[in-house]
Amino acid sequence: MIKLENINKTYFGAQPLHVLKGINLEVAEGELVSIMGASGSGKSTLLNILGILDNYDEGDYYLAGKLVKNLSENQAAEFRNKLIGFIFQSFNLIPFKTALENVALPLFYQGVNRKKRIMMAMEYLERFGLKDWAEHYPNELSGGQKQRVSIARALVTSPKIILADEPTGALDSKTSAEVMQILREVNASGITMVIVTHERGIANLTKKIVHLKDGVIESIEENDPDKMDFTKEIK
């Protein structure tokens, strides 16, 4: 599903900063992968490249068998719309749209008609127990509710892959556990998932942990999340 070959990325700010230094990584369809590493190690940068939210300088990135390089904005939009669902630490919901409208928005860009959009969005909200919150605006929702709305939004287009940057970063441990439970279920339904986190407890719930350090992959750790005891705190 994802194949990275020698990905390099430099930020040309006041001082050029070589953030990713030759990343090689493969993620197969249906995998649940986490990326761990210290702050500033380049986790978000890597994930943004995976999501075509940012470009890279060197190497090749294949997404679903297609080379993602020098895409036009329209092609990139197409990829993001059809293949990828995003979940962010800060939710990135549009504040003046209701939960329902936020979830329905990606379908608008797919050209789905209004009635069908609302119906599908409602279906996903219901699935995450948010039926009663459909008409609420983001600022009327708790952190956990907001993250569930953004998960619903990521899933509503039935993407092949979910990219999550610190999805539990703004949540308390109990809510984090609930969100992770949802993400694991989503993965179990066959959707590939890459989660960036710096919490070991979160990474432990994934099947493959990629350790990133100073822009290089230090190690890739296989993990069996089912060994974990869910009655315990995950942090």
Place this chain on the structure above:
Amino acid sequence: MFNKDFWSEIFMALRRNKLRTILTGFAISWGIFMLIILLSAGNGLKNGVTGNFADRIKNTYTIWSSSTELPYKGHKAGRFIILNNKDIQFLESLYEVEEVSPVLSKGGTLIFGEKSRSVSLEGVKPIYKNIQGIKIIEGRFINENDMKNKLKVIVIDKNTNEELLRTTEETSMIGKTVYINDLGFKVIGVSKGMAFGEMGQCYAPYTTLQTIYNVNEYYQLTFTTKGLNTKEDNETFKTELKRKIAAIHDFSPEDQRGVWIDSEMINSLETMKIFNTINIFIWIIGIAMLISGVVGVSNIMRITVKERTNEIGIRKALGAKPRSILLSIVMESLVITTIFGYIGMISGVGVMEIVNIIMGSSGAGVNTEMEMSVFVNPTVDINIVVMATLVLIISGVAAGFAPAWNSVKVKPIEAMNYR
């Protein structure tokens, strides 16, 4: 692309962002509103001032009697020159002179029943109405028939009319006979009048008064001209005329006084110059206001689009294509500017219409002493308003377009992390 869905998205975004919508809209409405008020006020001023002269015909001259300033050929300075029938004959012999209208002035007391009022009675020709811009509010002015038959008819002024009617049952003086110096005159009209104070101003046919009084002395001669269209023509004619009158009456051609010659054409050309200056001034202010409006609207547009950078980033992450984002931003600003521009236009025109009506009924802005209006019909050319509105709309949209284009061009992650 422009289906119902698209528009409902646009209107929803505007409704949900009420403050932003209203602030932007207000800037536009206010700009248009002020522009209309300004242009209308300017026009009102112009209409008011020109209106006072509009009824007068322009190709007229007036010669006034006056005293000399210089001694000449044995005559001492300070001799009073009185115009006479020789001058009329001379004027009538000139090619440029169309019609001479002497003014035969007589003072007297007008008596009607118990009432009396001192008046100045002027014997004039029908053309005098147009020369002086006399307004008739009831009845008619002197006509050729009155002249030919030397009828004893009279046009009285408004104040005299009111004075004579006061405490009587009568509602109109038309057809009544009034007496001046024991001669009966039938009232045929009431003029709006230029009279000051207690003195009334009445007009009778020139021929009638000439027959009665056999006058050969005039303090004022007026005449119309033909073929004198430019300022130069008139200046030349005036100088030449002065020289010839000086010869007839034996006073120095160099004399600044002796007689006064006044050309309505020269005056009106001077006034036109002033109006043109006022006009240019109004336009400069109007354009300055339009520019400040454009700057204001553009700034607000730029700021709102900047504010939306995050939203744009999110939309891009969700798969929005640049064209779709740009289109909705441009359409949103177009809808705002159009609706509020229209509101500003309607309210500006509305306010001026109301001012117009109030002024019309109360007579505000009218100097009653002089019976002159300084502020008339303060309205503005609707085409100019529409053009100004369009300029604001287009510049507003254009101003929003540049930052929108920038936000759309940057990588989605940059837009999302903006600020």
